[in-house]
Amino acid sequence: MHDRSRSNEEALKLSAAAAGYDERLVFSDLDLSVARGRVTALCGPNGCGKSTVLKAMRAMLPLREGGVFLDGKPLSGWAPKALAREIAMLSQSPSAPDEMTVADLVNLGRYAHRRGLARKGTADREAVAAALAATDLPDLAHRPIGTLSGGQMQRVWIAMVIAQAAPVILLDEPTNHLDIAHALDTLSLVRRLSHEEGKTVVVVLHDLNLAARFADDIVFLKEGRVAAAGPVARIFHAQSIAEVFGIHCRVLLDEETGRPFCIPLAARGG
Amino acid sequence: MTAVAAMEIPRAPAHGRAGRLAALLLFLGAAAVTGVALGSSSMPLDRLLPALVGQGAETDRLIVWGLRAPRVLLSALAGMALALAGLLLQRATRNPLAAPAVLGISDGAALGAVGFLFLFSDAANALTVGIYWQPVAASCGAAVFAVLVAVLARGAGGGPVGLVLHGFALGALAKAGVTLLMIAGPVYRASQASIWLAGSVHEARWSDVAVLASLMALVLPVLLVLTAHMDQLLLDDHSAEASGLPVRRTQALLMALAVVLTASAVSFVGAIGFVGLVAPHAARLLVGARALPAIAASALVGAAMVVMADILVRLAFAPLEVPTGAATALIGAPYFLFILFRTGRAHA
Numbered sequence: 001m002h003d004r005s006r007s008n009e010e011a012l013k014l015s016a017a018a019a020g021y022d023e024r025l026v027f028s029d030l031d032l033s034v035a036r037g038r039v040t041a042l043c044g045p046n047g048c049g050k051s052t053v054l055k056a057m058r059a060m061l062p063l064r065e066g067g068v069f070l071d072g073k074p075l076s077g078w079a080p081k082a083l084a085r086e087i088a089m090l091s092q093s094p095s096a097p098d099e100m101t102v103a104d105l106v107n108l109g110r111y112a113h114r115r116g117l118a119r120k121g122t123a124d125r126e127a128v129a130a131a132l133a134a135t136d137l138p139d140l141a142h143r144p145i146g147t148l149s150g151g152q153m154q155r156v157w158i159a160m161v162i163a164q165a166a167p168v169i170l171l172d173e174p175t176n177h178l179d180i181a182h183a184l185d186t187l188s189l190v191r192r193l194s195h196e197e198g199k200t201v202v203v204v205l206h207d208l209n210l211a212a213r214f215a216d217d218i219v220f221l222k223e224g225r226v227a228a229a230g231p232v233a234r235i236f237h238a239q240s241i242a243e244v245f246g247i248h249c250r251v252l253l254d255e256e257t258g259r260p261f262c263i264p265l266a267a268r269g270g
Numbered sequence: 271m272t273a274v275a276a277m278e279i280p281r282a283p284a285h286g287r288a289g290r291l292a293a294l295l296l297f298l299g300a301a302a303v304t305g306v307a308l309g310s311s312s313m314p315l316d317r318l319l320p321a322l323v324g325q326g327a328e329t330d331r332l333i334v335w336g337l338r339a340p341r342v343l344l345s346a347l348a349g350m351a352l353a354l355a356g357l358l359l360q361r362a363t364r365n366p367l368a369a370p371a372v373l374g375i376s377d378g379a380a381l382g383a384v385g386f387l388f389l390f391s392d393a394a395n396a397l398t399v400g401i402y403w404q405p406v407a408a409s410c411g412a413a414v415f416a417v418l419v420a421v422l423a424r425g426a427g428g429g430p431v432g433l434v435l436h437g438f439a440l441g442a443l444a445k446a447g448v449t450l451l452m453i454a455g456p457v458y459r460a461s462q463a464s465i466w467l468a469g470s471v472h473e474a475r476w477s478d479v480a481v482l483a484s485l486m487a488l489v490l491p492v493l494l495v496l497t498a499h500m501d502q503l504l505l506d507d508h509s510a511e512a513s514g515l516p517v518r519r520t521q522a523l524l525m526a527l528a529v530v531l532t533a534s535a536v537s538f539v540g541a542i543g544f545v546g547l548v549a550p551h552a553a554r555l556l557v558g559a560r561a562l563p564a565i566a567a568s569a570l571v572g573a574a575m576v577v578m579a580d581i582l583v584r585l586a587f588a589p590l591e592v593p594t595g596a597a598t599a600l601i602g603a604p605y606f607l608f609i610l611f612r613t614g615r616a617h618a
Contacts, residue, residue, distance in 0.1 A: 060511060084514025091508040097559050100504065104560070111502050112514030164513065 010072070011036035011168055011200040012057055012087075017066035019056045026052040027224030028065065034168075034217075039194045039201045041211035044221035045245055050204045051092065053221065054170050057202065058089045070168070084112035088166040092173050094157050098146025102156050105145055106131055109163030131162040135189065151182030158189060169193065171203040175210060183207070187214040209261045212236050220244045236260045242268065287557050294556070294570040298346065301577045305342040306334055309584055341474040344538060345580045345594070346573035347482045348471065349545055351535035352376075353572020354493065355528040356546025357553070357564060361503050362524035365430040366609055369547035370532040372434055373419050374441030375412045376543065379529075379536035381444040381451075382411020388451045402481060408533035415440055416529050430613050469542030469595030471580050478538045485534040489527060493565055500524070500561035542579075542595040544602020545572050551609070575601070 010033040018028035026049045034040045034057075042050045055061040057068055059075045068075040070086055088109070096105050109131070110124045132138045135155040140148065145156060154174060161169055171190065175183035191214050193199045205211040211218055212232055220227040220240060227244045228235045238251045241262055248265040307318045313330060320326030321334040352370060359368040359375075370376045386407030390399050419440050423433040502515040503524075511517050535542070553567035579597035586592075 058512065060508075080511075080516045081514040084512065089512040091506070091512065093506075094509040095506040096504055096509075100559060108502060108505060108513060111498065114498060160509075160513075 009036050010034065011070070012202070013069045013072075014053070014056060015066050015069060017056060017068065018064040019052060019061050020064070021052075025064070025224075030066070030224065030226065032219060032226055032229065034200060034202050036200050037194060037198045038216040039191055039203065039214060040217040040219060041215035042202060042204045042219050042221060043206075043208060043211050043244075044227070048221040049224045050221055051172055054089070054172050054202065054204055058087050058170055059083060060089075081112040084164065084166065086166055087168040087170060088161045088164040089170040090157055090161050090172060090174060092176060096145060099144050101142050101144055102137060102148070102159075103128060103132070103141040105156055106137075106159045106163050109160040112164060112166075127163050127165055131159040134162055134193075135159040150177055151179070151185070154178055154182065154186055155189075158186065162193065167198070168200045169202070171201065173204050173206060175205065175207065183210060190214065208236075208241065212261055213257065213259050232260065236262070238262070287563055290556050291563065291566055291570070294567060294574070298570050298574045298577070301574050301581070302342050302346060305345070305577050305581050306338045308581055309333070309338060340476050340479050341471050341580065342577055343479045344474040344482065345471045345576040347479065347486055348535040348539040348542065349549070349572035349574070349576030350569040351482070351486060351489075351531040351572075352542060352545040353549030353553075353568040353575070354489075354565065355531040355535070356548075356572075357550040357568045358493075358500075358524040358528040358531070359546070360550050361500050361561075362521040362528070363430075363433060364503070365433055366551070367430055367434045367547070367606070367613055369544070370412075370528065370536075371441070371541060371543040372547055372606070373437035374415045374439075374444055375419070375437075375529060375532050376536055376541040376546075377441040377444035377448065378415025379408040379412035379533040380541045381447045382414075382533065383408040383537045384448050384451045385411065388455055391455075401477070405481065405485065405534050405537040408537040409530055411444070412529045412533040412536070413526075415444060416525055420525070431610070434610070469536075469540035469598075470591065470593040471539045471576070472591045472594075474538075482534055482538050485530070489531060489534075492527065494562075496520075496524070496527075497561040497565065504559055539576075540593070540595065542576060542598055544598045544606060545575050547609075548598075548602045548605050549575060551605070 013033040014030055017030045017032075018025060020026040030053070032053065042053060044050055052061065056063060059068060059078070075083070096108075106128050107120065107124065110120070110127060113124065113127075114120075129138075132141055135158055137152075137155055137159055140152065140156075145153060148156065154177075158171075158174065161171075169190075174186055174190070178186060187203075187210055190201055190203060194201045194216075203215070205215075215232055217230060218232055218235055219229040220235065222244045228240045236251065237260070238249055241247065241249050241251070246268045248268055250263045250265060251260050252263065253260050303318075306322070307313050307315070311333070313321070313333070317326055317330050318334065321330040324331065355375075356369040359370065359373065360366060362368075370379075383404055386404055390403070392398050419433070419437050422440075423436045499515060499520045502510050502513060503517070503520060505513065507517050532546070549572035550564065550568045552571045553564050556571075557563035557567045575598060576594060579601075580594050582597045583592040583594055
């Protein structure tokens, strides 16, 4: 088990990292750390490297320089299953055959916990049942996923990630294609996972107000660099947003939630 | 947690998956018995049954055990091998159009086998090396063409249909190679060309059955070990990787097994087409996408397809020996066009 008492320590860290695709370098000399047991939102304009950073954190993209560290240990040369037991990840557009049932799909999240020929065990069944319960899906367990709505489907993917039982969870735009009600639902669930079960969550979000509402920390990325990073209250202000997104905006505080929110006014120079 | 742990998800209704597999097995059994009973001289049950258990007339025993039983068994084994190869290819490439014949792997195997016969036969048409090298040569041919199609399709892109186009082009090349070797070789060998180009089981021998059965006995356990990995490949690349599956390595392994299965079948019965394409689709309709039932159902459907195709060509065109592959193509080709149309539309 991981020691949850050491909260606010670094769970995941990129150090002097450089990565990219083919000719294109997306980021270089990037230092970024993620606090244990908290929800960290990665925000930034299109093409700033959010998804690439997430992939690098999961060691899915080879680094050209620098390193990724999980609990201080370098994340290279790990066996695929061992790595999956530590870090779960949901990509932007996951897919599976339509006729597959919800329970069968969630069960695929248990792959990293099976050894060799071992069949589905009690621990697997319990983990799948718990993941379905956490995402409010038990009634749909045996429905083919092709029959689900977009919001339900997103919950199924998150259930699969929960079933993987990794202490670190990376989510790439989990609220994409969701209406506001389902987006709120999904992010409340993400927040519960972190605050009740101590998961370290990194989530790429486009909507700044959702990030400010649900994240503990925000990392603002711009052109492959960290423009600002820290607790929401400290870095979510008009000036940092102007700098990162190139817009004028007003940032106010919602008294009920104690969270800041931003009202975009105009693109700078527009 | 205890409340959740105690709460078991209600079990899925099995949807008679086991029942359907049993029905398939029965169907295959019936087809096999029919295949032994029917032929240029069909045999009623009261002669067939004694002959099967070693009683009855000498000629009946000879027909049943010497000619028809190996032919039916070889058909069934080859059908299984091709169907499983198709299943593995469809899983590895996530392409519903993938199959050994479609990707040119069958023709590559045929080229390997014919090239082997060409190189290692002496003037009296006797092999100068052991016959068991033939599947090895076929595997080499199949592997070369599998790698070529994979490399070309990856370089050019083009999605599922692009892969198929590259496969067809390479398959045509291999077919041309087979034809050339046949014509360049001794005249009597040209008559065998139909076996290699379209596939036929009419020269089945017990030794063929034994070698193919041994190869299947080697490959099947490996497949069973791989079921969990195959299930994981139902996810997209990214999700599969994130769940802990080494995706590229698994795909390469499945492709390699498909090559061996294809080559094993092709070295004994030639390039019988469309079994590897149709059988996994039929299996999926019957038992779903999970790997273990899909493996069982694909193997049974594939076996039944070739056994029945053989019965068809024996009866419909007797006394001519029409290649078995012609009959499987008759069913398979229209189905292939149907999936091609659907896939093309989905990716348009």
